[in-house]
Amino acid sequence: MGHQLPTxxxxxxxxxxxxxxxFVMVHELMDYSDNHLVSGFVIKEDNIFIQDNTFQASGLIEHQAQxxxxxxxxxxxxxxKDAPTGYIGAIKSFEADILPxxxxxxxxxxxxxxxxxxxxLVDIVTKVNGGIIARSQMKTAVK
Structure with missing residues (x-):
């Protein structure tokens, strides 16, 4: 298997x-367990969700879903096994305090x-520099 975390x-x-x-909005897998994961992503200026140097809420949602x-x-x-394809089934809640x-x-x-x-059904909390900037709860489904 060969990969150790974080990677x-x-x-x-x-x-x-x-x-x-x-359309990739995750770059790092930092921690994993059966019911938990921590991901990382550095926002670059050529990102498709950047507008006026700001990562848009739609990009945050996509990052969380990914x-x-x-x-x-x-x-x-x-x-x-090969990973299945999935999609967002429903966004129960989404709150962004700050756009990165x-x-x-x-x-x-x-x-x-x-x-x-x-x-x-998942809860997701997104942070920048240790401070919470967004929270959501969503349902995802696999094909």
């Missing part, structure tokens, strides 16, 4: 999610609340 090996992290450049996909992808990796800027490093903590029949 910022972009080829490895990219292999765990279905998205491809320029963090959930990263959890699923790493779980499948540990089982020796180019150069900021996002750190998102995913907590799996419930998982049944391919549908996962």
């Amino acid at each position: 910022s090996d972009q080829d490895f992290v990219g292999s765990l999610i279905p998205q491809r450049f320029p 963090s959930v996909a990263l959890h699923t992808g790493y779980k499948y990796f540990l089982l020796g 800027k180019t150069g900021d490093r996002l750190e998102s903590e995913v907590t799996i609340l419930h998982e049944m029949m391919g549908v996962t």
Whole structure:
């Protein structure tokens, strides 16, 4: 299996999610357990969600959803299987206190609340420099 956490090996992290450049919003897998994951992402100025040097709320939502996909992808990796394709089933809540800027490093903590029949309910908290900037609760589903 060969990969230890944390890892910022972009080829490895990219292999765990279905998205491809320029739509990749996770660069680092910092911590993982059955019901928890911490991801990292550095916002670059060429990001498709940048407007006036600010990462838009839609980009934060996509980063959070890809963090959930990263959890699923790493779980499948540990089982020796290919990661399934998934999608956001519903966003129960989303709150952004601050929109991050180019150069900021996002750190998102995913907590799996419930998982049944391919549908996962999660809480996600995103931080910049240790301060919480966004929270959400969403359901994701795998094909």
